[in-house]
Amino acid sequence: MLEKTGIATKEMFEKMLPSAERRKRGPYVVIECYEQIPCNPCVTSCAAHAVTMKDINDLPKCNHDVCTGCTLCVSICPGLACFVIDETVGNGKIKITLPYEMSPLPEKGNVVDALGRDGSVVGKAEVVRVNSGKKLDRTSVITVLVDDDLIYDVRSIAVR
């Protein structure tokens, strides 16, 4: 499916998730990089050394015991394939941190459309954090609050 539509399946995504125990403990990264391409900024940017690869052509491997969910890799990944998920929010909500390179930028507190993997509106997202510092070089890092059953679906937002 991915190679015909550009959409990773739910099974592919779920394989990237850490253990149930780790998911309860705090934010973690999901690197949705399913194809071996010669690329490694996720490895070189990781301050915790959680992401590793033997050869530059390998898929990145994340040691979730070490990953702090710091979101450094979210803005550096050229494929915009790193997402940080926090399932410790409660009240049926989770936080998803995603890379965003569109304009206008949302503001903290905005409620925007949450977009699924095919660009359709799958729900509402409350913007809880916008990081667009100079260091991020125009790849802003946005954290949104969404319903927890949208963990696989939400990968972008539409600011209208």
Added chain:
Amino acid sequence: MKFSDILIVGGGPAGMSAALAAADEGVRITIMDRWDELGGQLIKQTHRFFGSEKEHAGTRGIEIVKILREDIAKNPLIEVKCNTDVLGIYSDRVIAYEEDRLYHRMTADKIIICTGAAEKMLQFENNDLPGVYGAGAVQTLMNVYGIQPGQKVLMIGAGNIGLIVTYQLLQAGVDVAAIVEAAPVIGGYKVHASKVRRLGVPIYTKTTVKTALGDKYVTGAVLADVDDKFEIIPGTEREIEVDTICLSVGLAPLGELISQAGAEIRYIPQLGGFIPKRSESMETSAPGIYVAGDVSCIEEATAAMIEGSIAGLSAAIATGMNRPEAIEKRDEYIEELRVLRSGNTGKKIRDGLAML
């Protein structure tokens, strides 16, 4: 007549890297480019680069060009001639060029040809209507001049360029109705495909454009399904309303100067067409003539920069600057390139190079 140790034709990522690598070895370099500034295609590449940190991975093309230009400007051994067209390379390495509307000649001990590639055209009815663009032109309009090429675009080709330019169109506030791809699968990196998909752009594989609609300019297109032989399946035609058709159906090396210089050329489809035979050190079969970048093999800019460094070092070494450190450095780049091509996405390149 003017003389330079090394002449580099083309100031894109390959040529700029070649100049810097060769100048490091203490040789005098002249780099010529027909554009008014160095940079080649980098000047419109607003996306972050893949690859390794050593080759600026994670940095945008438009930032990489600034770094390379600065390093070149600081280097007294590199003379830059922009707005300069190289017209011919003769057997005794006399180079004819046009600068400021005047015809000049020079000679060089070694020549590195980094002329890049041109976009391929696609045959379909009305493909000469205004509104049919190459992806490179669309990128130049948007990312260099800040002009939207249209309001609603049909992208032809789901290779990396098609996917990246689609994303940049969306960033520029332009609607992209669809990406069509004749092959059964997406050719570009899947992370790029996912990026445009989640912003709502559908990708239709095994599909092509049959006709551009419109009298004076594009008002739409007829799409059709294709079979395994890329033949249109009758009865599958449907119309789509767009004002722009953007073609990204591959690149062909601009190898005329290499042919003229007398180097052996082979047809290798996997590498983009007519390709100069060359050694690992990027020297062609014409002695003293080196190549790097898309003109030697259609590939990513990261590979072009490494090839440029290899060609620059090899040419410098061949002029007599053969200190062991230079040879060691060159061999490191050769190894880096080998590693870069050793994965799944490098298979086509490896197969093509094996045929050279």
